[in-house]
Amino acid sequence: MKLFKKLALLFSVLFLFSSFNIDSDKSYVGKWKGKDKGDIGFITLSSDNYATFEFEGRVMGGKSYMQQGLNAAMTYTVDESTKPYKIDFIMINKENNSELGRLLGIINMITPDEMEMAIGFDGSSRPSDFSSNNITFYRHKE
Template identity: 40%
Template sequence: MKHLFTFFIIPLLLMSAISQQENFIGKWAGEDQGQLGYIMFDDDGYAAFEIQGQVMGGKEFTMNGEKGKMNYTINFETTPMEIDFTMTKIESGESKKILGIAEFKDMNTIKFDISFGDIRPSDFGDNSITLKRVE
């Protein structure tokens, strides 16, 4: 019985988590304070924010003369889902997390909220944004 669990159940759970992450892959657009912005998620675990044509994040970007990268992780076991963005300075390895929550409204619409402090939003407040898939 133990072997059945190992060979059948664990792979099914892993495939479920992978397919849920695939739902995030792509470019999402939303309007915040009258400005259109984007969040991009790739299948390698990198994310980027784009506002007014300026991209922050991805596999490599430059900010204030320093190279950095931004990864994301998603906890699908919580409601709403927890999303962590980790920005890392490539040279020093110093990192900072941006904590967020997300909830799918449909396959192409996500309600999203992030905090630039150390406390994750617990629900969708005045700062939440609705994102629509564009790619």
């Protein structure tokens, strides 16, 4: 009888743990507003992993945009296994699905509505901290 109780308890615990879906945080998904040297810009990180930058009325990224005469898209990936999270912005040539370039960055979710980001521009390496090339973004609620 003790063996039966132990097995029942074991199966109950296994069922309980398997019924929860452990998913990633993804609190970074949404539209964000940031200010850099007095200029205001937006970044949108969609749930289907497309990234869009808006600055001074210009839009770059998303599912389809023109980059140097090429039909391109911009996607992003986030590695949540590190703190801060690693983020890659990937520009893709839609004609042949080849990678045009990649911006490497890091993000830190300060609160669900505040995100700090640092990006290595011009193909430089991923920043290791937020001491330079960083912007604080606030969730944009329309």
